[in-house]
Amino acid sequence: MKAPLTGQIWQQAQELLPWLTQVRRDFHQYPELGMEEFRTQEQIIRYLEEIGIPYCKSAGTGVVGVIEGAAPGAVVALRGDMDALPIHEQNDTLYRSQVPGKMHACGHDAHMTCLLGAARILNALRGELSGVVKLFFQPAEETVGGALPMIREGVLDNPRVEAVFGLHVSADLPAGKIAVKYGQMNAASDDAHITVRGENGHGAYPHKGRDAIVIAAHVITALQTVVSRNVDPREAAVVTIGMIAGGTAPNILAQEVKLTGTIRTLDKNVRALVKERVREVAELTARSLGGSAQVEFAEGYTSLINDKELVDQVKRCGEALLGSGNVRVNDFPMMGVEDFAFFAEQVPGAFYHLGVRNEEKDCIYPVHHPRFDIDERSLAVGAAMQAYNAIAFLQERALRSQAEK
Structure with a gap:
């Protein structure tokens, strides 16, 4: 991408900062849980209509917006939960x-x-785009997961998405940087x-029962x-x-104890191994102590x-916008x-x-903390990065297509 366009994206993002701050604060004051985001959806639709983006x-x-460039080309998606x-x-x-x-x-x-800011930047630069940008406003990331329902409804198709970019705030990283x-x-x-079962009995005569609490502890x-x-x-x-x-x-031996936990893995083979061993260890340990254990998994x-290729691009875009010292790997x-x-x-x-993160503004608390907050100057960075990622991808695909002809 040419430097003047990079500067143009950054300038637009900075000029949008007051608007971005207002938008973020509105969302922040009226939070909604997964699959309950009805007011949030209405606000997003209102903003897209004001910008002039079909949806x-x-x-x-959820909401899906579509920005069509001045010329045909590749299709890229940007996601915000x-x-x-x-x-x-x-x-x-x-x-x-404002919601207790x-x-x-x-x-x-x-x-x-950030996604709405990127939408405004991209819509203003439609004449520079060769291709299509889809905007995925996705519900329920924290609960049941809104990505799969959107995929099943076909958001990646018609036209088919070729790449997708997303970001997440980090309180461990100073504002003005990306990782x-x-x-x-x-x-x-x-x-x-895991349901551990034993046999009821009086606490004074433990030998006459099977204590499910002791079994569960083992x-x-x-x-x-x-x-x-x-x-x-x-x-x-x-x-x-x-x-x-x-x-x-x-004073009663427990007949049943329920255990609930989480398993986290990175590799699919390790994932299968860990689940298999959790089942075996729970069942055999309980049996060895005279009880039983039933194990069920919720995927x-x-x-x-x-x-890798897309991460390379994000890194290049970040270095061009923010400087190499502000991009961490x-x-x-x-x-x-x-x-x-x-x-x-x-x-x-x-x-x-x-x-x-910004210590001076007390933006130091991790996500999921009741005092979590952000340095709102980061909103311009996120909007610029998402817009730049989309444009850079479309331009790279256009150049690749021309070279193949």
Whole structure:
């Protein structure tokens, strides 16, 4: 991309900052949980109509906008998630959440705002575009996952998307910087539901029953060996039991205990191994103590794997816009999950981090914290980066097409 156009994108993003700030604060004050984003959807539609971008609804509360360039060409998508978290905000700002018990504590208000800013920039530069840009405003990233329903409704088709870009705010990264990661970026997730059964009895006569609580305690301890003694140390996996429920009275042996936990893995073979061993360890440990264990898994998100060529492009765009010193390459993946992975599983994708940290403004708290907030100057960076990613991809594909003729 020519330098003057790079400067034009950056200038437009900076000029949009007051508008971006207003948009983000509106989203922030009225957070909605997954698949409940009805007001959020209405606001997004209103903004798209004001910009002049056609749209359609998707996956119930989602929105897909379409920007067609002046000439035919490739198709690229940009994604921003919409939902908030069931967290009561503790910040004392003019734009704090007005909905008790709900808060945009993961930065999705910023993600939507950056995507709307990119939409305004791209729409203003339609004459420079050869191809199509799709805008995915996706619901329910934090809950049931809105990416798969959108994919099943055909958002990647008609016309077929050839690449998808997404970003996520990071409170570990100073505002004005971005971070990219090659290859594996986020883990896959599975929930484990384990029901341990024993036999009721009086607490004073434990030999006449089978204490499900004691059995469950041994199961939990034994599960710690699944990763430490089954997974190659060069691989990554996590088994965490986060919930225990059982017992009816202090002097009665529990007949049933329910354990619920999460499994996080990066590799699909490790994922299968860990689930197999969790089942075997739970069942055999319980049996050895005179009880039983039933194990069920609820499959979550798939592992997010970035496309190398697209990460290269994000890195180049970031260096051109922000300077090479403001682009960091992360060495290690995260064990958290991200349903952008489903888009990247269908078409090449690149997901990267947008710095929002500023100690002077007390923007230091991690995502999912009741005092999470962002340096709003980062909104212009995110809008410029997303617009630049789309334009650079379309231009590269146009040049490649011309070279092949």
